Amino acid sequence: EVELVESGGGLVQPGGSLRLSCEASGFTFSSYSMYWVRQAPGKGLEWVSYISSGSSSIYYADSVKGRFTISRDNAKNSLFLQMNSLRAEDTAVYYCARETTTVDWGQGTLVTVSS
Amino acid sequence: DIQMTQSPSTLSASVGDRVTITCRASQTISSWLAWYQQKPGKAPKLLIYKASSLESGVPSRFSGSGSGTEFTLTISSLQPDDFATYYCQHYNSYLWTFGHGTKVEIK
Numbered sequence: 001e002v003e004l005v006e007s008g009g010g011l012v013q014p015g016g017s018l019r020l021s022c023e024a025s026g027f028t029f030s031s032y033s034m035y036w037v038r039q040a041p042g043k044g045l046e047w048v049s050y051i052s053s054g055s056s057s058i059y060y061a062d063s064v065k066g067r068f069t070i071s072r073d074n075a076k077n078s079l080f081l082q083m084n085s086l087r088a089e090d091t092a093v094y095y096c097a098r099e100t101t102t103v104d105w106g107q108g109t110l111v112t113v114s115s
Numbered sequence: 116d117i118q119m120t121q122s123p124s125t126l127s128a129s130v131g132d133r134v135t136i137t138c139r140a141s142q143t144i145s146s147w148l149a150w151y152q153q154k155p156g157k158a159p160k161l162l163i164y165k166a167s168s169l170e171s172g173v174p175s176r177f178s179g180s181g182s183g184t185e186f187t188l189t190i191s192s193l194q195p196d197d198f199a200t201y202y203c204q205h206y207n208s209y210l211w212t213f214g215h216g217t218k219v220e221i222k
Contacts, residue, residue, distance in 0.1 A: 035211060045159065045202055047211040059209045095158060099206055102164040103149055 002026040002104045004096050009109030016086050016113070022079040022096030022106055030054075030074035033099060036081050038092035039108075048094070049081065064090075086113045117141050121203050121214025127222040134190040136217045138203035143183045147207035150179055150188045153216075154199045162201075163188060193219070 008020040022034070036048040049070040050059045058070055069082040079096050093108040118141040128134050138148065146166040151159035161170045163179035166186055176191045190197055198221055203214040 033209070037211065044216050045204070045213040047213070050209040050211075052209075057209065101168075102170065103161060103204070103206055105158050105161075107158050 002098070004098065004104060004106035006094060006096050006106045006109040009094065009111045011112045011114065012086055013115050014087060014113055017082070017084045018086065018111060020081040020083065020094055020096075020109060020111070022081075024077045024079065024096075024098070027098070029072075029077040034072060034079045035097045035099065036070060036079075037095045037097055037105075038090075038111075039095070040089070040092040043092075046092075051079070083111070086111075088113050116210060117144060117205055117208075117212050119203055119205055119212050119214040121217055123217060124215065125218045125220060127220045128193050129222045130193055130195060132193045132222075134193050134197075134219060136188045136201055136203075138181075138186045138188075138214050140184045140186075140205060144205050144207075146182045147205060148179075148181070148186050149204045149206055150177075151202045151204065152197075152199045153202065159202060190219075 003025045005023045012018050031053055033052050035050050038046050038048050048061050048064055051070045051072055067085045071080045091113045093110050095108045096106045098104045120139045122137050148166045150163040152162055153159045162173050162177050166181055167179045178189045180187050198219055201217045205212045
C-alpha cells in the first residue's frame with residue numbers, strides 16, 4: 001500500500017526557515033516524480049513544486065520561487081522542501097504527492113508563519 | 116499555464132438529488148483530469164482519475180465524464196456523507212492546476 005507521511009511543520013516567525021520531509025513507502029520511490037501542494041486555511045489547493053525521479057527537472061510556483069527548494073533522497077525514500085524567508089501567506093497545510101495514472105497524497109503537515 | 120474553471124462555487128442540494136459539477140480547462144488536457152472530495156481538516160480524497168475512472172472503494176454514485184476541455188462530476192443520488200468541497204485537478208504535467216472548488220451544502 002502506498003503511504004506518504006509528511007513531517008516538519010510547525011510555528012515559525014516571518015523571515016524564518018523550515019524543512020519539510022515526506023517519507024514514502026509501498027512503491028519504488030526512485031521511479032516516480034514527486035510534488036508538493038499546499039492549502040492555506042479556508043482556501044483551495046495550490047501546486048508548489050515538482051521534482052523528477054532523478055532530480056534532473058525541478059519547477060516551482062512563482063509564489064515560492066527563490067525561497068523554497070525541493071530535493072529528494074532516493075536511497076532514503078524521502079522528499080524534502082526547504083522553505084526560507086517565510087511569509088505569513090505561506091501559512092498552509094503542505095502535502096506531498098505522487099503522480100501515476102492516479103494521484104496519491106499524504107495527510108499533510110501544517111506550517112504557520114506568525115510572530 | 117492551463118487554467119481550470121470550476122462551477123458552481125457553491126451548490127445547495129438535498130439528500131437524493133442528482134448533482135453535477137463542471138470543470139473547464141483553458142486548453143485541451145486530453146483525459147488528464149481528477150476529481151477530489153475534501154472535508155474540513157482532511158486531505159483531499161481521490162474520487163475519479165483520468166476523467167472517468169472510479170477510484171477503488173469510491174461509491175458508484177460518483178461518476179466522471181468528458182475529455183479535451185469540458186469535464187463533469189456527477190453524484191447520482193446525494194447522500195449525507197457527500198456534503199463536502201469538491202475539486203478538479205489537471206495532472207500529467209509538472210505543473211498541476213486545480214479548480215477553485217465547489218462546496219456542496221445542505222439545502
